[in-house]
Amino acid sequence: MKSEIISIADARNLVISSQMLNSANGFKSKKDLLAIITRLGYIQIDTISIVERAHKHVLWTRLPEYRNEMLDELIDKDKKVFEFWDHAAAYLPMKHFRFTLPRKEMYAKKYKHWEKKNRKLLNFIIDRITNEGPLQSRDFEETKKRGLWWDWKPAKEGLEFLFHTGRLVARARKSFQKVYDLPERFLPGNIDLTIPADEELSEHLIMKSIIANGLSSEKELTYLRHHNRSATKITINRLIKEKKIIVVKVQEIENEKYYSTKKILRTHISVVPENNVHILSPFDNLVIQRKRLQDIFGYDYLIECYVPAPKRKYGYFCLPVLYGNNFVGRIDTKADRKSGNFIVINEFWESNFKPDEGFITEYKLKLKELAGFSGCKEILYKNVF
Numbered sequence: 001m002k003s004e005i006i007s008i009a010d011a012r013n014l015v016i017s018s019q020m021l022n023s024a025n026g027f028k029s030k031k032d033l034l035a036i037i038t039r040l041g042y043i044q045i046d047t048i049s050i051v052e053r054a055h056k057h058v059l060w061t062r063l064p065e066y067r068n069e070m071l072d073e074l075i076d077k078d079k080k081v082f083e084f085w086d087h088a089a090a091y092l093p094m095k096h097f098r099f100t101l102p103r104k105e106m107y108a109k110k111y112k113h114w115e116k117k118n119r120k121l122l123n124f125i126i127d128r129i130t131n132e133g134p135l136q137s138r139d140f141e142e143t144k145k146r147g148l149w150w151d152w153k154p155a156k157e158g159l160e161f162l163f164h165t166g167r168l169v170a171r172a173r174k175s176f177q178k179v180y181d182l183p184e185r186f187l188p189g190n191i192d193l194t195i196p197a198d199e200e201l202s203e204h205l206i207m208k209s210i211i212a213n214g215l216s217s218e219k220e221l222t223y224l225r226h227h228n229r230s231a232t233k234i235t236i237n238r239l240i241k242e243k244k245i246i247v248v249k250v251q252e253i254e255n256e257k258y259y260s261t262k263k264i265l266r267t268h269i270s271v272v273p274e275n276n277v278h279i280l281s282p283f284d285n286l287v288i289q290r291k292r293l294q295d296i297f298g299y300d301y302l303i304e305c306y307v308p309a310p311k312r313k314y315g316y317f318c319l320p321v322l323y324g325n326n327f328v329g330r331i332d333t334k335a336d337r338k339s340g341n342f343i344v345i346n347e348f349w350e351s352n353f354k355p356d357e358g359f360i361t362e363y364k365l366k367l368k369e370l371a372g373f374s375g376c377k378e379i380l381y382k383n384v385f
Contacts, residue, residue, distance in 0.1 A: 004260070008252040010269050011215065011296050012325040014260075017268035019286045020062045021322065023276045026062045030070045034080050036062050038093040041208040042086035044283045047176070048305065050317040051335050052374045055091060055283035060373050076172050079188045083170040083178070087224035087288075094188065099204045101195045103226040104166035111161060121158045123157030126167070126182075134171055134181040141244030198231035201237075206245070206259070207233060212285060213292075214268055215248050215260040220292055237281070253295050277362040278322040279331065279370050287320050299327035299350075314348055328353040335374035344381045 003371045004131070006014070016022055020036060027036060036059060037043055046054040053146035058363040060066040074081040081091050092100070106114070115122065129135050140155035157252070159180055162168040170178040171186045175211030196204065205225055209216040222232055235261065239245040248258040248265070280287060282303040293299050301320055322328070335342050344367070351357060371379050 003247040003249040003257075005249050005251060005319035006265075006269065008296070009325070010252055011250045011253075012038070013272055014214035014265065015271045015286070015296060015327045016273045016322075017271040018212065018264065021278055021286065022271055022273040025062065028065045030073060033059065033063055033066065033070050034074055034093070037074075037081055037091060038380065040285050040368065041096070041212045042090040042092050042285075044086070044091040044285075044288070045083070045091065046283050048317070050305075051333055051370070053176070054281050056285035057373075058284050061278055061284065064369070072172065079186070082186075083173075085164065085271075094191070096204070096208075097187070098192045098194060099196055099201055101166065101193070102198075102201055104164065105195065106226055108165040111165075115161065118154065118158060118161075121154055122162060123174055125155065125158050125162060129168065129180060134179045134185075136174060136177050136179055138177065152182065157294060160374060162268075165371060193321040198228040199235045202227055203239065206232070210245065210260055210264065214264055215250075215258040217256055217258050217292070220289055221259065250296070256295065273325045275324045275362065276360065277359070277366040279366055280320045280322060282317070282319065284320070285371040286322075293327075297327050301327075301330065313347055318348070323353075323359060323362075326353075328355075328359070335371070335376050337375045340375075341380045342367075342374060342376035342378065344379060346382065 018039075020039060022028070025032075027033070040058075041056045043058050048054070051057065052060075055071075056066070056068065059071070067358050071081065075083070075091075080094050081088070082094055082097060083091055085103060086092060086329075124192045125140070128140075132139075137156045137159055140159070159168065159178075163170060163178070163180065166183065168180045169183050169186045171181045172179040205227055206216075206221045207224075213220070218232075218236065221236075222229075236245070240247065240259075243262075245259045245261055246265075248260045250256070250258065282305075286302055287293050287299075290301060293301055299320070304314060304318060305316050309316075314330055317331045317334065318330040320327055327350065329347065331347045332345040333343065334345060367379060371377070
């Protein structure tokens with residue numbers, strides 16, 4: 001099997017361009033926002049808002065004109081985006097909806113005994129939403145006062161079961177809480193609801209990963225996604241035979257085989273990122289796969305908010321700093337929206353990187369922009385250059 005051989009520098013250029021983190025994109029509109037979500041394949045949702053919600057930060061990084069109402073309209077008005085599960089809770093392009101059906105089917109089978117045990121509760125939830133319209137979990141907090149035998153916690157579990165099995169959808173979020181509704185009241189009329197076969201699902205995951213990342217290894221293609229491993233291997237071989245994908249070797253990375261397409265290599269590999277600075281979310285699509293990050297960029301990153309405080313090396317919420325096509329450091333930050341201060345708790349630069357005047361100028365400008373996006377007016381440094 002013939003491989004396309006590229007350098008580590010080419011690989012970085014390819015990834016940065018595919019991830020839309022070069023400076024030539026010029027994204028501004030809601031249409032561009034949809035293009036970003038479609039290219040990346042998913043935008044992770046996370047509860048932490050030390051700086052800003054993960055999905056907002058990821059989208060703003062690529063679309064400085066980002067506004068929350070843009071995403072809200074794409075979901076509830078235009079029906080071009082929906083919320084479900086990718087490798088984690090995420091916003092997905094509506095054109096990918098049918099590829100969530102196998103996971104919903106799997107989830108229903110896995111928890112069929114729980115469903116049987118809680119059938120009356122689930123029917124009660126469905127009846128309320130059918131008759132009253134979209135509801136949040138907090139709308140079920142009063143069930144005890146109605147003389148019912150369950151309280152809010154089981155009702156919340158029921159809502160999530162119905163969501164993960166596809167019998168309810170999240171048509172919006174208010175105060176970051178899902179607003180649940182019936183699929184038939186939310187989904188566009190022309191939506192394809194046929195369940196894809198294993199190989200069709202595998203091809204979707206393979207091509208989605210390659211398009212988003214420029215090149216992907218076999219494990220990265222289906223990272224934390226529900227899929228059939230045997231079908232995925234068969235599909236990879238078929239796509240190679242059909243010349244839809246190609247094998248790529250990165251010279252400096254031993255014992256790793258990547259996959260891409262000739263078109264993607266031709267389009268993105270020569271796009272050299274300018275020396276602009278990005279301060280990324282810990283949940284950014286570029287950094288979410290830590291081994292890949294280490295292999296391609298030589299960057300060892302771990303979000304430490306889940307690490308016990310005494311064991312933290314860099315701080316609770318360190319943000320990766322990208323400069324051109326290199327990760328040059330990380331900064332521990334916090335947005336104190338009450339005081340209007342964006343606090344830079346500490347800055348850590350890679351051992352092989354020395355901030356020069358050009359970098360410092362770009363970095364401080366980006367820091368100011370991130371502070372403004374996070375709802376802060378002033379930057380307070382606890383540690384400076």
